[in-house]
Amino acid sequence: MKGALDDFKLMLTRNEPITGLAKVVAFLVLFALGVVAGLWVSAGIRRSQESIVTRSIGFQGSGGGICCRPDLDPGFEEFVAPTRLMHDMTDEELFWRATLVPAAASRYPFERVPKVAFMFLAGHGVLPLAPLWERFFRGGHEDRFSIYVHSPPGVAINVSEDSPFYGRQIPSQETEWGSVTLVDAEKRLLANALLDFSNERFVLLSESCIPVHNFTTVYDYLVGSRHSFVESYYRNDRGCRNRYSRSMAPDITLRQWRKGSQWLELSRDLATSVLADTRYYPLFRRHCRPSCYPDEHYVQTYVTLRHGMRNSNRTVTRVEWRAGRSHPVTYGARDATPELVRSIRTSAEPCAYNSRPTSTCYLFARKFAPDSLAPLLNMSSTVMHY
Ligand SMILES: *[C@@H]1O[C@H](CO)[C@@H](O)[C@H](O)[C@H]1NC(C)=O
Ligand SMILES: *[C@@H]1O[C@H](CO)[C@@H](O)[C@H](O)[C@H]1NC(C)=O
Ligand SMILES: *[C@@H]1O[C@H](CO)[C@@H](O)[C@H](O)[C@H]1NC(C)=O
Numbered sequence: 043m044k045g046a047l048d049d050f051k052l053m054l055t056r057n058e059p060i061t062g063l064a065k066v067v068a069f070l071v072l073f074a075l076g077v078v079a080g081l082w083v084s085a086g087i088r089r090s091q092e093s094i095v096t097r098s099i100g101f102q103g104s105g106g107g108i109c110c111r112p113d114l115d116p117g118f119e120e121f122v123a124p125t126r127l128m129h130d131m132t133d134e135e136l137f138w139r140a141t142l143v144p145a146a147a148s149r150y151p152f153e154r155v156p157k158v159a160f161m162f163l164a165g166h167g168v169l170p171l172a173p174l175w176e177r178f179f180r181g182g183h184e185d186r187f188s189i190y191v192h193s194p195p196g197v198a199i200n201v202s203e204d205s206p207f208y209g210r211q212i213p214s215q216e217t218e219w220g221s222v223t224l225v226d227a228e229k230r231l232l233a234n235a236l237l238d239f240s241n242e243r244f245v246l247l248s249e250s251c252i253p254v255h256n257f258t259t260v261y262d263y264l265v266g267s268r269h270s271f272v273e274s275y276y277r278n279d280r281g282c283r284n285r286y287s288r289s290m291a292p293d294i295t296l297r298q299w300r301k302g303s304q305w306l307e308l309s310r311d312l313a314t315s316v317l318a319d320t321r322y323y324p325l326f327r328r329h330c331r332p333s334c335y336p337d338e339h340y341v342q343t344y345v346t347l348r349h350g351m352r353n354s355n356r357t358v359t360r361v362e363w364r365a366g367r368s369h370p371v372t373y374g375a376r377d378a379t380p381e382l383v384r385s386i387r388t389s390a391e392p393c394a395y396n397s398r399p400t401s402t403c404y405l406f407a408r409k410f411a412p413d414s415l416a417p418l419l420n421m422s423s424t425v426m427h428y
């Protein structure tokens with residue numbers, strides 16, 4: 043399959059119509075067969091406990107009018123919101139399928155409650171702060187979020203069966219700090235999350251991230267935002283300008299080059315657009331190598347280039363940098379004080395939210411060490427309201 047895709051890409055660049063075209067046709071037919079087979083198989087899967095129907099509470103329709111039978115067909119239900127996340131699709135197959143967009147997107151034949159997809163990149167296969175997140179997620183919000191975890195292949199996250207993290211690992215591949223494999227993992231998380239048609243906002247998190255506001259606040263903030271939160275800036279310095287490679291021109295010029303935090307948040311259509319991009323991504327794969335780090339440049343540059351107006355250009359995940367250090371500050375048990383968390387919850391410098399100034403600029407923060415868990419749990423209800 044990978045070979046066929048490479049041929050396809052080659053054909054696009056080289057313009058070899060006859061043999062190339064035959065391959066493309068074969069390629070598309072294979073995919074179509076795969077999708078049909080997938081639908082057919084999933085139709086046979088028994089109805090799962092997590093029912094779409096339970097998600098309908100409080101939903102004020104998005105102009106539908108064709109809603110909804112009380113008992114959805116189980117196969118259809120599994121198709122619109124997969125409950126079993128493991129599959130054998132290659133990245134190419136997965137990304138292609140994830141970018142299928144319903145032409146009648148405003149008329150869902152089921153009660154669609156927009157959800158926030160929390161996507162965890164667990165580089166070491168552990169989530170030491172999971173107990174804090176479990177508190178954040180509890181309290182009857184099940185219909186408004188979904189969780190996805192990318193950990194190293196073969197590493198099972200150790201959580202109990204009643205944890206919202208249970209069974210939420212996606213098929214993964216090895217990642218290496220600073221390499222394009224991190225962007226691939228990000229795209230894999232986005233793609234798996236896109237398979238659930240109710241996911242509307244997509245936030246990327248690490249194992250050292252914490253939520254500094256409660257679920258309601260986070261949900262309303264993200265779902266109500268007209269912009270995505272991808273930090274994006276340009277600086278005429280070593281860390282930004284010097285990472286640009288002239289080989290990326292003319293597709294990406296120095297004027298278009300951007301940098302920003304890896305920890306981003308995307309709306310559904312921007313997430314789809316990132317996965318659908320076949321023009322810019324290969325340039326990063328080829329030309330953005332250490333000391334250029336694709337996770338700090340690719341989505342940031344792409345979103346600014348193609349969807350600049352839709353982006354807030356800031357991140358909702360706060361991190362502290364100190365001058366002269368190449369890594370951000372890590373907070374241990376002694377640093378994780380109510381004062382620190384309050385200062386993150388309410389920013390001294392205002393930022394813009396839907397074009398109005400606000401002091402709520404950050405919903406999440408990093409980097410918190412495993413031993414900060416106890417003090418954080420101790421203050422979760424008094425300081426963070428969850
Ligand atoms: C998983 O977590 C439980 C409870 O914290 C612990 O007892 C057990 O040893 C852990 N298992 C592994 C393989 O780490
Ligand atoms: C969430 O936090 C806000 C303050 O940050 C508070 O006003 C609100 O009552 C909290 N919501 C719930 C459901 O606890
Ligand atoms: C973010 O940056 C883009 C490109 O520079 C700009 O068009 C857009 O207006 C900015 N967004 C906001 C909310 O200011």
Ligand SMILES: *[C@@H]1O[C@H](CO)[C@@H](O)[C@H](O)[C@H]1NC(C)=O
Binds near residue numbers: 416417420421424
């Ligand atoms: C928990 O918080 C209270 C104040 O709310 C504080 O007095 C106490 O020392 C804290 N305990 C720990 C273990 O951090």
